[in-house]
Amino acid sequence: MDTTIKKQHHYYHHPPKHINTPLGHMLSLINVPTASNVQFLILDCPTESTLSLYLDEFINYNVSTVVRCCQPTYNSQKLISRGISVVDLPFKDGGIPPDNVIHDWLRIFQNASNTTIAVHCVAGLGRAPVLVAIALIELGMAPLDAIQFIRVKRRGSFNNAQITFLDGYKRRKQTQNQYSFRTSFGRMFGFGPKTVFQQT
Incomplete structure (x- = not known):
């Protein structure tokens, strides 16, 4: 087992630690070793009254792009x-x-480097973790492993329809950012369809 996977194995078995900020469990940082050093920050929806708190964390975590999967609830001009x-x-x-959303999402994260995408x-x-899972699959992670990887950090993510979609998702692009996972996280940690579906 290579040193990267050993490090990931060690990290993965610790209970998820929420980011120590006023927002606490509302933020979940998803980081995976890649050539581009891109990480993802999953969060709930900011509002006009809470946006300043989120902005502070975006700056702390070097967020360059915020992707909204729902209707706007705040003025983006402040960001x-x-x-x-x-x-x-x-x-x-x-x-x-839908395909157009996936296409635009792939373009965003595959063009990113040394940054965080919120x-x-x-x-x-639901929707935000699905996009992050797609990114992990594109980077070489097995679909069910990507689901469990995210759920360790953000419990309750995904419904059954989203799990079924991700399980059948096929990698669309080969990029220089793709990380080769030499050992399946599923084999290492005993993940599988039953484990994933039982949590929904």
């Missing part, structure tokens, strides 16, 4: 004025992303 791009990729609550829907348990 844009601080150099953070805001991209709207809305799709149905509890649903799966993704949110309303509760941060």
Whole structure:
């Protein structure tokens, strides 16, 4: 087993630790070793009254882009004025992303480097985790492993329809950012369809 996987194995068996901020469990940092050093921040939906708290964390975690999977609930200009791009990729609550959303999402994360991409829907348990799972699959992780990897950090993510979609998702692009996982997380940690579906 290579040193990267050993490190991941060690990290993966610790209970998820919430980010130590006023927002606490509302933020979940998903980091995977890749050539581009991109990580993802899953969160619930900011509002006008809470946006300043989220902005502080976006700056702390080097967020360059915020992807909204739901209808806007805040004015994006406050983020844009601080150099953070805001991209709207809305799709149905509890649903799966259509092809145009997937296409735009792949373009966003595959062009990113040394940064954090924040993704949110309303509760941060369905649409946002689905997009992050797609990114992990594109980077070489097995679909069910990607689901469990996210659930370790954000419990309750995904419904059965989203799990079924991700389980059948086929990697669309081969990029220089793709990380080769030499050992399946599923084999290492005993993940499988039964484990994943039981949590929904």
